[in-house]
Amino acid sequence: MKMKLSNEDISSVRVRQIERISGEDVRKCYQCGNCSGGCPVSFEMEIPPSQVVRFLQLGRVDEVMAANSMWVCVGCLQCYSRCPKGVSVAAMLEALRQTVLRKGEDFEKIKDLPYPFLKKAPQQALVCGFRKFVS
Amino acid sequence: MPRIGVFVCQCGNNIASTVDTKKVAGEMSKLPGVVFTCDYKFMCSSPGQEMLKQAIKENKLDGVIVSACSPHMHEKTFRKASEAAGLNPYQCEITNIREQCSWVHHDKTRATGTVKSIDLTRMTIERLKRNKPLKKIKIPVRKKALVIGGGIAGIQAALDIAEGGRDVILVEKEPSIGGNMARLSETFPTMDCSQCILTPKMVEAELNERITLYTYSEVEKVDGYIGNFTVQIRRKSKYVDEDRCTGCGECIEKCPFKVESQFELNLTKRKVIYTPFPQSVPNVPVIDAPNCPKIQKDKCGACAIACGPKCIDFKMQDKIVTEEVGAIVVATGYQLMPNERFGEYGYGRIKDVISGMQFERLASSSGPTGGEIRRPSDGKVPQSVVFIQCVGSRDEKKGVSYCSKVCCMYTAKHTMLYSHKVHGGQAYVFYMDIRSGGKRYEEFVRKAIEHDNAMYLRGRVSRVYEKDGRVVVQGADTLSGSQVEIEADMVVLATAIVSREGADTLAQRLGIGYDKDKFYNEYHPKLRPVETVTAGIFLAGTCMGPMDIPESVAQGSAAASKVLALFSADEMAREPITSVVNRATCNACWDCLTACPYSAIERESVKDRQGNIVRWLAKVNEGVCQGCGVCVAACRSKSIDLRGYTDEQVYAAINAF
Numbered sequence: 001m002k003m004k005l006s007n008e009d010i011s012s013v014r015v016r017q018i019e020r021i022s023g024e025d026v027r028k029c030y031q032c033g034n035c036s037g038g039c040p041v042s043f044e045m046e047i048p049p050s051q052v053v054r055f056l057q058l059g060r061v062d063e064v065m066a067a068n069s070m071w072v073c074v075g076c077l078q079c080y081s082r083c084p085k086g087v088s089v090a091a092m093l094e095a096l097r098q099t100v101l102r103k104g105e106d107f108e109k110i111k112d113l114p115y116p117f118l119k120k121a122p123q124q125a126l127v128c129g130f131r132k133f134v135s
Numbered sequence: 136m137p138r139i140g141v142f143v144c145q146c147g148n149n150i151a152s153t154v155d156t157k158k159v160a161g162e163m164s165k166l167p168g169v170v171f172t173c174d175y176k177f178m179c180s181s182p183g184q185e186m187l188k189q190a191i192k193e194n195k196l197d198g199v200i201v202s203a204c205s206p207h208m209h210e211k212t213f214r215k216a217s218e219a220a221g222l223n224p225y226q227c228e229i230t231n232i233r234e235q236c237s238w239v240h241h242d243k244t245r246a247t248g249t250v251k252s253i254d255l256t257r258m259t260i261e262r263l264k265r266n267k268p269l270k271k272i273k274i275p276v277r278k279k280a281l282v283i284g285g286g287i288a289g290i291q292a293a294l295d296i297a298e299g300g301r302d303v304i305l306v307e308k309e310p311s312i313g314g315n316m317a318r319l320s321e322t323f324p325t326m327d328c329s330q331c332i333l334t335p336k337m338v339e340a341e342l343n344e345r346i347t348l349y350t351y352s353e354v355e356k357v358d359g360y361i362g363n364f365t366v367q368i369r370r371k372s373k374y375v376d377e378d379r380c381t382g383c384g385e386c387i388e389k390c391p392f393k394v395e396s397q398f399e400l401n402l403t404k405r406k407v408i409y410t411p412f413p414q415s416v417p418n419v420p421v422i423d424a425p426n427c428p429k430i431q432k433d434k435c436g437a438c439a440i441a442c443g444p445k446c447i448d449f450k451m452q453d454k455i456v457t458e459e460v461g462a463i464v465v466a467t468g469y470q471l472m473p474n475e476r477f478g479e480y481g482y483g484r485i486k487d488v489i490s491g492m493q494f495e496r497l498a499s500s501s502g503p504t505g506g507e508i509r510r511p512s513d514g515k516v517p518q519s520v521v522f523i524q525c526v527g528s529r530d531e532k533k534g535v536s537y538c539s540k541v542c543c544m545y546t547a548k549h550t551m552l553y554s555h556k557v558h559g560g561q562a563y564v565f566y567m568d569i570r571s572g573g574k575r576y577e578e579f580v581r582k583a584i585e586h587d588n589a590m591y592l593r594g595r596v597s598r599v600y601e602k603d604g605r606v607v608v609q610g611a612d613t614l615s616g617s618q619v620e621i622e623a624d625m626v627v628l629a630t631a632i633v634s635r636e637g638a639d640t641l642a643q644r645l646g647i648g649y650d651k652d653k654f655y656n657e658y659h660p661k662l663r664p665v666e667t668v669t670a671g672i673f674l675a676g677t678c679m680g681p682m683d684i685p686e687s688v689a690q691g692s693a694a695a696s697k698v699l700a701l702f703s704a705d706e707m708a709r710e711p712i713t714s715v716v717n718r719a720t721c722n723a724c725w726d727c728l729t730a731c732p733y734s735a736i737e738r739e740s741v742k743d744r745q746g747n748i749v750r751w752l753a754k755v756n757e758g759v760c761q762g763c764g765v766c767v768a769a770c771r772s773k774s775i776d777l778r779g780y781t782d783e784q785v786y787a788a789i790n791a792f
Contacts, residue, residue: 001617007519007561010590027585031593031614054615057590 009059014099018056022095026056028085035079035089045069049079049089056092070096074128097132137264140171140196141256142187143232144178144203150237151176153248159202159232162253166260170194179209184216191220198222198263202230202256223268225711225779230259254792261791262784269711269778274758276362277461278702281306283354283641286314287333287684288676289466290340291691292698296464297345299699304458305340306368307350311415312337314468318398318492320499320506322684323548324579330414330501337416351421355455357645360735360759361671362461362707370454374422374430375408376446382418384410386438386447394426400493402511403503408438408447413501422447462671462698465645465655466691467638469677472527472534472631480526480628481599486512487606488599488626491522491545498552508556510625513604516557517624521608522546523596524566527631535631535652540681542629543570547580549627550589562589563621565596565610573683592619599626632681646734647672654680665694669733670759673697712762712779714755721774723751727766735759736766 036048046067080088145151156174214224285307319329396405474482500506527534550562594611634653648656676687739754
């Protein structure tokens, strides 16, 4: 991938918005990779958690938006508990989800979900899922 | 018949577990000349030493052998004890039955270790029988030191030696002391201004009456040895009488000619008669002779007309000064690798690609822009600056294999200075690793990134080119796995630190060692970090390898403390284990002279009564000889022997095996 980097990317308004929603500072991350190492679902992610932060540092929100990472995150907060700098990638992923969901264009309605599915899914999955996809 | 005593140490279980010490002592007592034997748990303990002293006195021993650990450990202890009992200390010998005997054999029946200990001790007995009493060599010490290099390390060393009450000569090649540190704007990690902390020290060095400053001077020749060096210093002609010059600066003002300023790294011009920077010490201008029309073609002379005290002399010649000193501190510092070597970065071709040191000058309040960050091509304030680290460092193919150690830190400092001076400007840093080992160094780098918003990209830059007045940088960010292209206004290269040009010549002049990169070698990298293999010559600062200011200062002080320790006595006692030439058989082939790594062999002439030279002989300078024995091996006529280890002794030991 080739990336043209400019001052506007580094001071990207979209990244600042994600920082505001999540309360995190993307510059604090020093890319040790502990979050990606411990994440129980990172193998399913198109971009692992640490690289999500890297793209945000570089002002590349589009790349992150196009990947499935934020939807795969289950919010277990392992990344946050292990991060030596106290950065919560989970909070950033949540913020990313919010920027999509708040547009109100694409979300799940609970009542539209088929009853057998709701019956079968574990409780935790529903709690996580509703928080993640419903807004 | 000799009267020898043998003391076998058990060293707790260290020796006793694999060596039957009682048996060793018993076997030794059977040998002719051995009149006393014993074994003991810890010979080095106070009761052990007492036992040795008592045995010497009671049995009238004239030689003592302690079979114990390595002589490195306790030879001194036992020799001291023997001396206290009235024996010549060099009549006490150590047999090592621990490190290369009991420790390496695991035979718990103690058969192997015991036999080997018996053999080793017997060999030492035969060697001891042929020992001659030796006396420590006394060398007078001249209590004056020479410091080569007037950078921060040299200044610190000179100040500390002077503080200790000894005279110092500080030799500096440039017209002013201060070295590379004088060029820096701020210093990491505290961001104090370099000039503000350095210039008081420079002035202190100038005013201290124990320090003689020789600026614009170079060491030409070094002779002699520890405590007794003779040094020739070339004092290059300044064309200005130092004693009468008041430093008013009228001459500089009136000089009509300008050339590139080396101190400002060609970022601006200076006059032909100049001081490198306003706070120069001494504040005496020099004339740059090759560029001066008066000196070259006898045209102009404006400076001499302007000079009030009339202290300009266009006919002035270089002077050679001879000084006698007892110790030398080498603090010659570093220089930067030429950036032109890396064509892909465009240095020299693209005006807005500058070196880190040039950036220091741009950021310095006494620099060519008065501390404003302006790019060289058009004087505009750059809105984006790319910093490239590891230019030449960690580059085995085109540069050097080592890490230059300070670039990570000063690049972080540059990004901070830049963001403080240019609000809204963006700094980008291409790095391979961030090496910020040091007190508050890591925190400093994180501050540059988190607080001052420097964008760090992990990867090297492979190409820099110009496009529409901007500098395009092509590199990589391995963290995101992408190729990165940045259109920047200026590029700063963190160039590798290399040894000074001519470092090898000076090392050869001084007889000290240097490595493949021409950095000087310390005696021991950990335990004797400021000494060299040549006694009396010490090292400080970056002439040894890349280091930062705190380290250089610490080494300056360390070298000074070594010098002061050397000067603490009028005479210096040295071990008498030195080579000695048999004057009857030496045929002056000079093989020893070429073989000696310490230059301890001299040519001595033998004259008849009329003063004609009739013969030449090799002579060992006891002050320099380290007793390594290389000359003994090299001598084809067997005319050199090592005291304490003569051929006779060594052969006797071998025969006893």
